[in-house]
Structure formats: C-alpha cells, structure tokens
Amino acid sequence: QVQLQESGPGLVKPSETLSLTCTVSGGSIRSGGFYWGWIRQPPGKGLEWIGSTSFTGNPYYMPSLTSRVTVSLDTSKNQFSLQLSSVTAADTALYYCARLLVGDSPRFDYWGQGRLVTVSS
Amino acid sequence: AIQLTQSPSSLSASVGDRVTITCRASQGIRSALAWYQQKPGKAPKLLIYGVSTLESGVPSRFSGSGSGTDFTLTISSLQPEDFATYFCQQFHTPLTFGGGTKVEIK
Numbered sequence: 001q002v003q004l005q006e007s008g009p010g011l012v013k014p015s016e017t018l019s020l021t022c023t024v025s026g027g028s029i030r031s032g033g034f035y036w037g038w039i040r041q042p043p044g045k046g047l048e049w050i051g052s053t054s055f056t057g058n059p060y061y062m063p064s065l066t067s068r069v070t071v072s073l074d075t076s077k078n079q080f081s082l083q084l085s086s087v088t089a090a091d092t093a094l095y096y097c098a099r100l101l102v103g104d105s106p107r108f109d110y111w112g113q114g115r116l117v118t119v120s121s
Numbered sequence: 122a123i124q125l126t127q128s129p130s131s132l133s134a135s136v137g138d139r140v141t142i143t144c145r146a147s148q149g150i151r152s153a154l155a156w157y158q159q160k161p162g163k164a165p166k167l168l169i170y171g172v173s174t175l176e177s178g179v180p181s182r183f184s185g186s187g188s189g190t191d192f193t194l195t196i197s198s199l200q201p202e203d204f205a206t207y208f209c210q211q212f213h214t215p216l217t218f219g220g221g222t223k224v225e226i227k
Contacts, residue, residue: 049216105171106212111164
C-alpha cells in the first residue's frame with residue numbers, strides 16, 4: 001500500500017520561500033508510469049494543481065506559478081519536494097502531495113493527508 | 122488552460138435519492154477525466170477515472186459517463202456516507218479541477 005506524508009513548516013513569512021517535503025512509502029519514486037505532484041486548497045475553496053515531476057520526465061507547472069515554483073525528487077530518501085518562492089497571503093492553503101498515474105487513464109490515485117501552510121508575519 | 126465548470130455548486134438530497142453532478146469542459150478532453158470525493162478535513166479520494174472506470178473498492182452506486190466536453194457523475198442511491206464535496210479533474214496540462222459540488226443532507 002502506497003502512502004504519502006507531507007512535512008514542513010506550517011507558518012511562512014510573506015516574501016519568503018515555502019518548502020514542503022513528501023515522503024513516499026510502499027513504492028519507489030523511481031518507478032516508471034508515475035508523476036509526483038502537489039495540489040493545494042485554500043481554506044473553504046477548491047483544488048489547484050501546482051506542479052508534477054517524475055524520475056524519467058520533465059516537471060510541469062501551473063503557468064501562473066511557474067516563475068515561483070520548483071518540484072524536485074530526492075531518490076536517495078524516496079521523497080519529493082515543493083518550493084514556492086516570494087509567498088503572499090494568497091498562498092495560504094492546505095497543501096497535498098499526490099501520486100499521478102499516467103497513461104491512457106491518468107489519475108491521482110494516492111494522496112497525502114495534507115499540510116496547512118499559513119503565510120503571515 | 123481548460124476550464125471545468127461543475128453544476129450545481131451545491132445540492133440537498135435525501136438518503137436513497139439519485140444524484141447527478143455535471144462537469145463541462147471548455148474544450149474537448151477525450152477520456153482524461155476523473156472524479157474525487159472529499160470529506161471535511163480529509164484528502165480527496167479517487168472515485169472514477171477515464172470518465173467511467175470505477176476505482177477499486179468504490180461502491181457500484183457511483184458511475185461516470187460522458188464524452189468530449191460534457192461529463193456526469195451519478196450516485197444511484199445516496200447513502201449517509203456519500204454526503205461530501207465532489208470534484209472533477211482533467212489531465213491536459215495544465216491540470217485543472219472543477220469548482221466542486223457539495224452534497225448536503227435535505
């Protein structure tokens with residue numbers, strides 16, 4: 001059973017960089033056929049895809065965030081991470097990591113429980 | 122980016138009711154559409170992918186249909202555990218989600 005768990009600071013100051021890590025167990029992030037990604041949900045609102053990357057492919061990002069976001073893999077720890085720079089209050093959200101199974105019928109099949117990040121001074 | 126418009130944004134229904142949620146894409150997405158269920162304080166849970174394929178372990182009262190730009194999630198007989206918010210998602214980059222449909226108890 002694949003499990004994902006987010007970790008990182010719950011409070012970030014405006015203009016600083018938000019950094020989160022997702023630890024994957026029960027499967028390898030080197031496995032083909034998968035992308036690993038981040039999705040966020042502002043309090044009381046809907047879901048927004050941030051970006052995804054894979055061991056064998058290029059990363060893809062939401063265009064509105066591409067100048068500020070990096071999603072990368074650490075294969076030695078079986079983790080992947082999110083960095084979002086120059087944050088503002090609008091970046092306050094519940095951040096989820098998830099596994100994206102690619103192919104003819106793509107889907108996010110495994111999700112972490114979420115990490116609430118508040119941007120405030 | 123492809124926009125997904127869900128309707129209604131909320132609905133009230135009773136246990137045993139048949140519930141239908143619609144997801145309309147701003148352009149054709151072939152079969153790259155999934156549906157998720159989210160309960161308060163929980164991560165989204167995959168229900169359906171590829172428009173109509175039920176994820177393992179999901180009750181058969183859930184079904185998906187549609188093609189091109191118009192898609193539907195149907196719950197044939199609403200159960201108490203189905204009161205939640207439902208999201209559709211498409212997979213043409215950039216990935217996007219519908220705005221959600223909250224299913225509440227009447």
